[in-house]
Amino acid sequence: MKKLSVLVVPVLIYLFFNTSCTHMPDPEFVPDPPTDTTQNNPCSPDTVYFQNEVLPLIVSSCAKSGCHDAATKAERINLSDYNSILRTGGIKVGNPNGSEFIEVITETRVKDRMPPSPEPALSATQIELLKKWISQGAKNLACNANLNGCDTSKTISFQKDIMPVIELNCKGCHSAYSAGGGIKLTNYTEVKNVVTGGVLIGVMDQLSGFKPMPPAGNKVDRCNISKIKIWIRNGAPNN
Numbered sequence: 473m474k475k476l477s478v479l480v481v482p483v484l485i486y487l488f489f490n491t492s493c494t495h496m497p498d499p500e501f502v503p504d505p506p507t508d509t510t511q512n513n514p515c516s517p518d519t520v521y522f523q524n525e526v527l528p529l530i531v532s533s534c535a536k537s538g539c540h541d542a543a544t545k546a547e548r549i550n551l552s553d554y555n556s557i558l559r560t561g562g563i564k565v566g567n568p569n570g571s572e573f574i575e576v577i578t579e580t581r582v583k584d585r586m587p588p589s590p591e592p593a594l595s596a597t598q599i600e601l602l603k604k605w606i607s608q609g610a611k612n613l614a615c616n617a618n619l620n621g622c623d624t625s626k627t628i629s630f631q632k633d634i635m636p637v638i639e640l641n642c643k644g645c646h647s648a649y650s651a652g653g654g655i656k657l658t659n660y661t662e663v664k665n666v667v668t669g670g671v672l673i674g675v676m677d678q679l680s681g682f683k684p685m686p687p688a689g690n691k692v693d694r695c696n697i698s699k700i701k702i703w704i705r706n707g708a709p710n711n
């Protein structure tokens with residue numbers, strides 16, 4: 473009996489710490505934050521809009537096929553839509569530093585970090601955005617960027633106007649480590665490669681005959697699609 477407990481106790485201790493260290497979802501937790509997904513308001517710079525800024529980032533960084541998408545739900549965590557993210561994603565509404573979601577993306581031990589190595593960590597700006605969203609109540613807000621006015625009068629710059637849109641909406645699934653369809657979109661040359669044949673606009677504007685991208689979540693807003701079209705019409709320069 474004594475011998476058995478010598479074996480069993482460390483196993484129990486290991487199991488306890490092991491499960492408490494991984495980000496197990498809380499099946500009892502039912503999210504109940506206010507929900508406002510109206511798109512009749514322009515975007516305010518002080519507010520983080522889940523639908524416009526947070527969901528595309530989480531979908532392309534976490535809800536990939538084989539990871540935390542609705543079909544795979546790795547570790548029972550589904551990060552493909554608002555309710556699932558609130559229910560299973562380790563979000564403590566109003567408390568970013570108490571949220572396991574933030575803990576795993578800021579984890580300094582590479583082997584425990586999400587997205588897992590060899591995927592790169594999220595950038596400091598992206599982490600700040602996610603923390604701010606949780607601080608502001610992790611609400612399901614949306615805004616209509618088209619109502620802010622779409623200024624296409626200035627020269628469209630690849631680095632300033634186009635690449636940030638790709639980084640937010642596409643790069644996580646089209647990086648060196650997870651290149652959806654064998655396509656990488658991490659720099660100018662790689663983006664330029666899919667301009668040919670109208671593929672970039674075809675997938676983003678979700679035209680018939682093209683695979684809609686992003687495959688889940690929201691379509692990129694009209695203003696940014698217009699900017700990409702103008703940039704392509706100008707010869708898709710690396711400016």
Ligand code: HEC
Pocket residue numbers: 531532535536537638641642643645646652653654655666671672675676682683685686687688692
């Ligand atoms: C959640 C992951 C994910 C996101 C986000 C995503 N893609 Fe994809 N993409 C894929 C996968 C997976 C494939 C391969 C699909 C297939 O072959 O059925 C793919 C395929 C493609 C293709 C090839 C289409 C074809 O017809 O072969 C292009 C181009 C593309 N994506 C561009 C984009 C762009 C641009 C964005 C951002 C607006 C984006 N993707 C966002 C996962 C993603």
